[in-house]
Amino acid sequence: MKFLIARLNHETNTFSPVATPLASFAPDYDDAAFQANKGMRTAMAAFIDAAQGLGAQCITPVSATANPSGTVDAEAYRVLTDRIVAAAPGCDAILLDLHGAMVVQSTPDGEGDLLARVRAAAPGVPLGVALDLHGNITQTMVDNADVMVGFKTYPHIDMYDTGAHVARLVLQMLQEGRQWAVRWKQLPLMSHTLRSTTLNGAMARAVAAATEAEREGVPGMTVFAGFCLADIPAPCMSVVATVEATADGEAQAAVALQQVASQIWNERADYVYRSEPLNAAFDRAAAMAQGADKPVLLLDHSDNCMSGGTCDTMDVLQAAWAQGLEGIATGPLCDPQAVAELVAAGVGAQVSLRLGNKVPLTQLGLHKDPVPVQGTVRAISDGSYTVTGPIYTGQRCSMGRAVWLDLGHTQIVVVEQPHEPWDLGVFSCVGLDPTMYPYLLLKSRMYCRPVFVPLSAGLVECDSQGPTSSDHSLFPYQNLRRPVYPLDAL
Numbered sequence: 001m002k003f004l005i006a007r008l009n010h011e012t013n014t015f016s017p018v019a020t021p022l023a024s025f026a027p028d029y030d031d032a033a034f035q036a037n038k039g040m041r042t043a044m045a046a047f048i049d050a051a052q053g054l055g056a057q058c059i060t061p062v063s064a065t066a067n068p069s070g071t072v073d074a075e076a077y078r079v080l081t082d083r084i085v086a087a088a089p090g091c092d093a094i095l096l097d098l099h100g101a102m103v104v105q106s107t108p109d110g111e112g113d114l115l116a117r118v119r120a121a122a123p124g125v126p127l128g129v130a131l132d133l134h135g136n137i138t139q140t141m142v143d144n145a146d147v148m149v150g151f152k153t154y155p156h157i158d159m160y161d162t163g164a165h166v167a168r169l170v171l172q173m174l175q176e177g178r179q180w181a182v183r184w185k186q187l188p189l190m191s192h193t194l195r196s197t198t199l200n201g202a203m204a205r206a207v208a209a210a211t212e213a214e215r216e217g218v219p220g221m222t223v224f225a226g227f228c229l230a231d232i233p234a235p236c237m238s239v240v241a242t243v244e245a246t247a248d249g250e251a252q253a254a255v256a257l258q259q260v261a262s263q264i265w266n267e268r269a270d271y272v273y274r275s276e277p278l279n280a281a282f283d284r285a286a287a288m289a290q291g292a293d294k295p296v297l298l299l300d301h302s303d304n305c306m307s308g309g310t311c312d313t314m315d316v317l318q319a320a321w322a323q324g325l326e327g328i329a330t331g332p333l334c335d336p337q338a339v340a341e342l343v344a345a346g347v348g349a350q351v352s353l354r355l356g357n358k359v360p361l362t363q364l365g366l367h368k369d370p371v372p373v374q375g376t377v378r379a380i381s382d383g384s385y386t387v388t389g390p391i392y393t394g395q396r397c398s399m400g401r402a403v404w405l406d407l408g409h410t411q412i413v414v415v416e417q418p419h420e421p422w423d424l425g426v427f428s429c430v431g432l433d434p435t436m437y438p439y440l441l442l443k444s445r446m447y448c449r450p451v452f453v454p455l456s457a458g459l460v461e462c463d464s465q466g467p468t469s470s471d472h473s474l475f476p477y478q479n480l481r482r483p484v485y486p487l488d489a490l
């Protein structure tokens with residue numbers, strides 16, 4: 001037996017100016033794709049384990065994953081998907097590890113188009129797909145899969161389990177002759193990423209309802225939060241069921257889908273994040289900082305490079321300065337031009353330069369100017385570090401060259417590549433201890449929290465005009481189907 005197993009992941013923020021060429025995916029092909037996943041915690045790893053457990057041959061044409069960024073380059077998509085489609089004929093089962101929210105220059109439905117092509121290349125072959133909880137589901141995706149299951153956690157920690165779930169159902173098609181179909185309900189509801197955590201709130205309750213439906217016999221039930229920073233017809237929440245393709249199975253799933261969808265709709269206000277004005281956020285932060293022996297964490301979630309941010313906007317820092325906040329540690333700020341200037345000046349040099357706001361926010365129609373600053377170069381490093389944990393412990397990371405710039409009231413780590421502050425290493429690589437300062441400003445949404453929340457006296461979320469802002473009114477949607485909540489009263 002031969003199983004086609006492939007991984008292609010991208011969450012596309014169509015409002016992001018960060019390009020997504022083939023190189024962003026760092027693709028692995030064939031045996032390298034197999035090796036990149038075997039033994040890991042990806043959905044593809046679970047597919048490989050399931051295939052090998054059956055003694056099947058694994059055909060692994062592609063494993064490619066890019067950080068969230070702007071619309072995917074058409075040629076990159078063609079190269080990667082052509083390899084998957086070409087490998088489909090002659091396989092006995094197809095298991096795909098996709099994201100579900102990929103927008104390409106050549107199609108708004110990256111996954112739907114791929115699934116339709118794969119199905120056409122191998123009609124009648126069982127096809128299962130594992131997706132991210134932030135997938136934007138479409139009818140084309142649903143029509144071209146037998147099994148569709150998404151993550152049930154955010155932060156995502158169940159990728160492997162999701163892959164194992166998909167594989168189990170596909171194996172039941174092969175071994176027991178079971179027949180599945182994918183059914184779904186989409187809601188005209190754009191959820192905010194900050195409200196899609198499964199740790200608490202409405203999303204946690206929705207996932208619990210889906211899990212309960214599975215316990216009661218629906219083979220697979222997933223709540224997709226969607227990814228709203230995509231200018232497509234429906235970057236919206238969906239509930240997707242894999243059902244037994246019988247009258248009873250269809251009926252059971254229809255009831256369960258309706259139940260979960262109604263629960264989500266009734267709680268729709270809980271999926272909306274209302275941004276607090278920055279001055280109010282800083283007032284709260286200053287109150288928390290009084291007498292605290294740890295920094296207050298300021299999270300700039302409007303410029304998060306793991307959702308398509310440029311990692312170079314200066315809004316929150318400028319607003320903090322304007323309000324008189326002193327003693328701020330922050331980083332990494334991506335500004336390769338500034339790094340070159342600071343490295344040329346050397347450690348100990350007094351410098352004047354224009355910092356940040358260098359990447360034009362064309363898609364948002366925003367213009368910002370680099371900010372003039374004066375300071376001292378404290379340290380320079382190659383910007384690489386080993387993650388100390390608790391997540392991704394031991395992984396080696398690089399931010400390009402890194403510089404510790406001391407502005408007196410603010411300590412900044414300036415780097416050459418966008419980088420999520422998910423580990424203390426982003427500061428320790430230049431010798432900066434960010435816990436020594438009253439405020440710690442990070443451009444992050446979720447990933448920083450396991451490390452930095454325990455080190456802090458409190459957390460204040462800060463929104464501003466960046467590519468990952470939670471203020472939907474900033475984004476010039478052209479293709480969005482209206483009405484949609486919360487932009488319209490529903």
Ligand SMILES: [Zn+2]
Pocket residue numbers: 132133134156
């Ligand atoms: Zn996600």
